Amino acid sequence: MLSVRDLTVSIGSDAAPVDIVSGVSFDIGKGEILGLVGESGCGKSMTSLAVMGLLPQPGPRIRGGRIELVGADVTTLQPWQRVEAGHGRIAMIFQEPMTSLNPVRRIGDQIAEAVRVHDGLSGAAAWTRARELLEQVRIPDAALQLSAYPHQLSGGQRQRIMIAIALACRPQVLIADEPTTALDVTIQIQILGLLRDLCNRLDMSILFITHDMGVIAQLADRVAVMYGGRIVETADVATLFGEPRHHYTRGLMDCMPVRNLGARRLPTIAGQAPRPGTIRTGCVFAPRCVAAQDVCRTATPPRLALGEGHEALCAFPLDAGRPS
Amino acid sequence: MWSYALKRAGATLVTLWAASVIIFAFIHLIPGDPIYVLLGDTATPDQIDRLRHELGLDEPIVVQYLQWAGHALRGDLGQSIFFQAPVTRVIADGAETSILLATMTMVWVVLIGVPIGTIAAVRHGTWLDQGLSGVAMFFASVPTFWVGLYLILIFAATLGWLPSSGYPSIFEGGSGNLRYLLLPSLTLAAPNAALILRLTRASMLDVSREDYVRTARAKGIRPWQVVRRHILRNALLTVVSAFGFTFAALMSEAVVTETVFALPGIGRLVVQSILRRDYPVIQGIILVIVVLYLFINLIVDLAYRFLDPRVELQ
Numbered sequence: 108m109l110s111v112r113d114l115t116v117s118i119g120s121d122a123a124p125v126d127i128v129s130g131v132s133f134d135i136g137k138g139e140i141l142g143l144v145g146e147s148g149c150g151k152s153m154t155s156l157a158v159m160g161l162l163p164q165p166g167p168r169i170r171g172g173r174i175e176l177v178g179a180d181v182t183t184l185q186p187w188q189r190v191e192a193g194h195g196r197i198a199m200i201f202q203e204p205m206t207s208l209n210p211v212r213r214i215g216d217q218i219a220e221a222v223r224v225h226d227g228l229s230g231a232a233a234w235t236r237a238r239e240l241l242e243q244v245r246i247p248d249a250a251l252q253l254s255a256y257p258h259q260l261s262g263g264q265r266q267r268i269m270i271a272i273a274l275a276c277r278p279q280v281l282i283a284d285e286p287t288t289a290l291d292v293t294i295q296i297q298i299l300g301l302l303r304d305l306c307n308r309l310d311m312s313i314l315f316i317t318h319d320m321g322v323i324a325q326l327a328d329r330v331a332v333m334y335g336g337r338i339v340e341t342a343d344v345a346t347l348f349g350e351p352r353h354h355y356t357r358g359l360m361d362c363m364p365v366r367n368l369g370a371r372r373l374p375t376i377a378g379q380a381p382r383p384g385t386i387r388t389g390c391v392f393a394p395r396c397v398a399a400q401d402v403c404r405t406a407t408p409p410r411l412a413l414g415e416g417h418e419a420l421c422a423f424p425l426d427a428g429r430p431s
Numbered sequence: 432m433w434s435y436a437l438k439r440a441g442a443t444l445v446t447l448w449a450a451s452v453i454i455f456a457f458i459h460l461i462p463g464d465p466i467y468v469l470l471g472d473t474a475t476p477d478q479i480d481r482l483r484h485e486l487g488l489d490e491p492i493v494v495q496y497l498q499w500a501g502h503a504l505r506g507d508l509g510q511s512i513f514f515q516a517p518v519t520r521v522i523a524d525g526a527e528t529s530i531l532l533a534t535m536t537m538v539w540v541v542l543i544g545v546p547i548g549t550i551a552a553v554r555h556g557t558w559l560d561q562g563l564s565g566v567a568m569f570f571a572s573v574p575t576f577w578v579g580l581y582l583i584l585i586f587a588a589t590l591g592w593l594p595s596s597g598y599p600s601i602f603e604g605g606s607g608n609l610r611y612l613l614l615p616s617l618t619l620a621a622p623n624a625a626l627i628l629r630l631t632r633a634s635m636l637d638v639s640r641e642d643y644v645r646t647a648r649a650k651g652i653r654p655w656q657v658v659r660r661h662i663l664r665n666a667l668l669t670v671v672s673a674f675g676f677t678f679a680a681l682m683s684e685a686v687v688t689e690t691v692f693a694l695p696g697i698g699r700l701v702v703q704s705i706l707r708r709d710y711p712v713i714q715g716i717i718l719v720i721v722v723l724y725l726f727i728n729l730i731v732d733l734a735y736r737f738l739d740p741r742v743e744l745q
Contacts, residue, residue, distance in 0.1 A: 161648055163640075165556065190651035199649045206642040209661050211668075211739055220660070221650040256740040269646070276651065 108195070108312045109135045109158070109280045114172035116150070116157050118383070124170055125384035128154050129336045131172070135280065140306060140313040142327030142344070144320065144359070146380055150336040151316045155282045158314070159199045160185045177279055190224060195280070198273035202285040204265035208257035214241075214268055215253030221275035240271040244301060263294035270301065274309075281306075284316045299326055320363050324348060329416065332356045335381050335391030342417040352413055352424040354396045390422070398423050439732070443725045450721045451503070455496050458713055465512045465708035486512060499711075503718065509711035513704070518715040521700070526719075528598050528689075528696040532612050532619065533681040539620035540627050540677060545670065548631025552666075553658055555636055564629065571625035579618040579691040586614060596693040615692040619685060623677050630673055634666040641665070668738055675731035679724045 114131040117124035128150040135141045145151045156162050157169055160181065174182045177195030184192065201207045209217060218237035222228055228236055234253065241249035244267040257265060266286060273281055283302065287295040303326060306313050315326060323330055323344065330347045332340045332355065340353040351357045358376040360366065367373050378395040390396070393403040400423065408422045466479050466488070483489045487498065502509060508518035551563045570578070587595035598611040638644065639662050647661045648654075686698035697716055704712040735742045 159649060161645060163645075185654075186649055186651040187653050201642060201646065203642055207646045209643040209647065209665070210741055211664055212660070220647075220652060224651050258741045272646065272650065 108137050108139075108177055109197070109314065110175040111154075111158060112173045112175075114154065114157060114174065115170045116153050116162070116167050117170040118167045126170070127167060127336050127383045128157065131333075131336075131338050133331050133338065133341065135312045135314060137279075137312060138306060138310045140303075140315055140326055140328045142323040142330045143314060143316045143333060144318065144323050144330060145333035146318055148380055148382075149333045150383075151333050152284055154333070155199070155284050155314065155316050159197065159282055160189065161199070196225070196276055196278045197280045197282065198276040198278035199282040199284065200266070200269045200273050200286045202288050204262050204269055204286075204289060207269055208265055210257055212256075213253065214255050214257065214260075218253075218268070218272050218275055221272050225276045237271075237275070240274050241268075243274060243305070244268070244271045246271070262290055263298065266290060266294075266298055267301070270298075270305070274305070278311060280312045280314065282314045282316070285318070286315075287322065288317070288319075295322075302326070320359055321365070332359070335386065336383060337391060337420060339392065339421070340417075340419045342414075346414070346417055350425075352411075352417070352419040353392075353421050354398055354425065355392050356419075357425055358395075390420070398425075439729055443729070446725060447718075447721065451500060451718060452496070454714055454717045454721075455492075455499065458710055459492055459495075461705070461708070463708045465710060468707050469512060499714065508715035508718070511704075511709055511712045513707045513709045513712070518711045521712055522697070522715055522719060525695060525697040525700040525716075527600060527602075528612075528694050529682055529685060529698065531601070531609070532616055532685060532688075532694065532696060533678060535609070535612050535616035536619045536623065536681055537674070537678050539616055540624045541674070543620065543624040544627030545631050545667075548628040549635060549658065549663060551628065551632045552635035552639070552662075553654075555632070560632075564632070567625040567628045569625075570621040571629070573621075575618055575622060575687050576691050578621045579615070579688055582614045582618055583691070598692075598694050612694075615685075615688050615694060618691070619681060619688045623681070627670060627673060627677070631666060631670050634669040635662050638662045638665045664738070668735070671734055671738065672731055675727045676724075679720070679727045682720055682723060 111134070112132050114128055115126055116128035117126050119125045131150075131154055133141060133143075143151050143154065153162070153167060157167075158174055160183075162168065169182060172182070173180060176189070176197055179192070179194040181189050181194050184194070186197075189195075189197070208214075215234055215237050218240055219233040222233040222236045222240075226233070226236060238249050238253060241252060246252050246264060246267055252260070252264075257268070260268065269286075281302075286302070287298050290298065299322065302313065302315075305311060315323075317323060327344050329341070329343045331338045332347070332353065334355050340347065340351065340356045342350075342352075347356065348360065351360055355376070361374050362376065364373060376395055381391060381394070386394070389402075389404040389406060390399070390408045393399045396403065403422060406422070408420050410418055410420050411424060412418055413424065465486075466482055467474070470478060470482065480489075487495065490498070499509060506519070508522070510516070511518050511521050514521050547563055547567075551560045551567075554560045583595045586593045593614055594611050595614070599608050601608045635658075644657060644661050647657045652660075682697060684698070685694075685696055686702055688694070689696040689699040690702075697720075701713060701716045703709075704716070
């Protein structure tokens with residue numbers, strides 16, 4: 108449904124661009140959930156905004172690569188241009204439900220606005236559709252909540268409203284950028300359940316962005332691990348958790364609390380994520396990698412195919428049969 | 432809503448009382464004496480004492496204040512020492528010009544400031560934005576008399592399209608007389624429209640970085656609709672409070688413009704009354720302006736309630 112090839116997003120001048128996303132490629136099939144995981148600043152949000160056509164202007168821009176949505180090239184198109192051109196439908200929900208809704212307009216108006224664009228309905232019909240959408244995201248008293256304002260709702264309810272707005276676009280692909288990070292754990296589980304359910308029922312593909320390996324394990328079908336603006340490992344979720352091949356992925360797993368029950372302190376990956384543009388040669392992870400050799404610092408690592416849909420960007424991947 | 436209005440009214444009365452004391456005290460601190468202005472240098476001490484007694488200016492200042500305040504409560508602001516007419520009449524004569532002038536000015540301010548500020552914000556960083564902001568900076572900086580004189584030079588003296596001075600009442604000459612106020616209102620609007628333009632632009636740029644604007648874009652609605660439905664409405668919350676104090680300030684700021692265009696407005700009246708030491712008129716005008724400020728502030732607060740659902744009036 109969604110195919111991204113060699114996506115490069117840069118900031119700075121054209122003469123001396125700094126890549127914050129470099130050469131990112133992935134595919135999402137129909138009804139599939141791809142988890143994009145990585146620490147803050149690794150470029151995952153920029154990737155999602157670029158795919159959505161929502162990069163802030165002025166600011167980062169797409170310097171290379173291609174984004175295909177249901178077969179149509181949408182690389183340089185903003186959402187309204189995609190609607191006009193009648194290309195595939197994509198929608199997005201964001202990290203901050205508290206600030207992502209317009210404070211001075213009613214919930215119903217904000218949903219109906221999207222209904223009007225995508226279904227061509229108007230007036231009462233758009234309003235009725237908005238109520239159906241609220242019921243779909245399991246908001247109680249849907250008819251009543253249509254005339255509520257965002258500040259009258261809780262964070263969890265607002266995120267459900269955001270999902271309703273996204274569904275109003277009848278998306279074939281939904282991008283969810285850390286949609287549960289700002290919510291309580293119990294609400295988080297409800298929202299994840301809702302997304303999983305909608306994905307099954309509407310046969311919708313989801314690009315799910317998070318820094319939480321636990322959420323990935325629960326929700327995703329396949330995982331892409333991002334580091335320093337690059338995808339360093341891709342695999343289906345069972346393979347990735349069972350046999351991680353990239354040292355960074357391995358490091359992330361080792362940091363998970365469930366794997367360190369009873370430990371006084373959680374392990375960490377030594378060092379800090381590189382600032383964009385600071386590592387120009389070799390592997391971006393080399394300065395923090397336990398297995399790094401001299402060649403890692405000078406030569407770009409190969410993208411190794413390690414099995415069915417399993418790739419790692421590493422010259423010296425971990426052994427498959429020997430988990431440490 | 433109603434309990435809020437009552438509380439506001441109570442607070443307004445206290446403010447009004449404090450203002451009246453300050454007005455009264457300050458005016459009597461101005462050196463000079465209205466008796467000398469009325470009688471001239473050649474008056475005898477006997478004449479002076481008699482007139483002072485007739486006007487009640489020989490009473491202690493506290494007594495003068497209580498008498499004035501008591502009458503003011505009943506809508507009587509006293510007699511003008513200079514005009515020998517009720518202050519309310521004198522003010523009413525000037526108020527027609529001032530209110531019409533301020534209203535016309537506000538129309539220009541809104542019609543010029545908000546749309547052009549919006550355009551500058553939408554095209555921010557381009558030569559258009561820089562040009563518009565530059566022009567706004569220019570008009571915010573030049574003195575109003577300069578703008579007024581140039582408008583007279585171009586539209587009255589050279590082209591002869593519009594009258595350059597005076598204002599015959601619309602109640603006598605019909606609404607066609609509003610053309611007398613066209614140049615003065617444009618003059619007065621120039622710096623204020625420039626201010627509103629810059630405020631609208633800045634406020635819109637702030638709002639356009641909000642998360643909910645990104646949500647609106649993600650829906651696939653056209654950029655212009657994003658501006659109209661999401662950015663502008665939120666940006667205007669800031670601008671509306673500026674409308675309020677701009678309008679109130681116009682009443683008192685219009686002095687220079689009224690002088691340039693020889694308009695019989697409140698601004699000119701207050702300056703002349705100060706020169707004449709016409710205490711009752713000065714007090715009356717300042718009191719009216721204070722009431723106007725309070726009233727406009729109340730209107731602005733109520734307007735917020737309609738623009739922003741998060742505002743609870745309590």
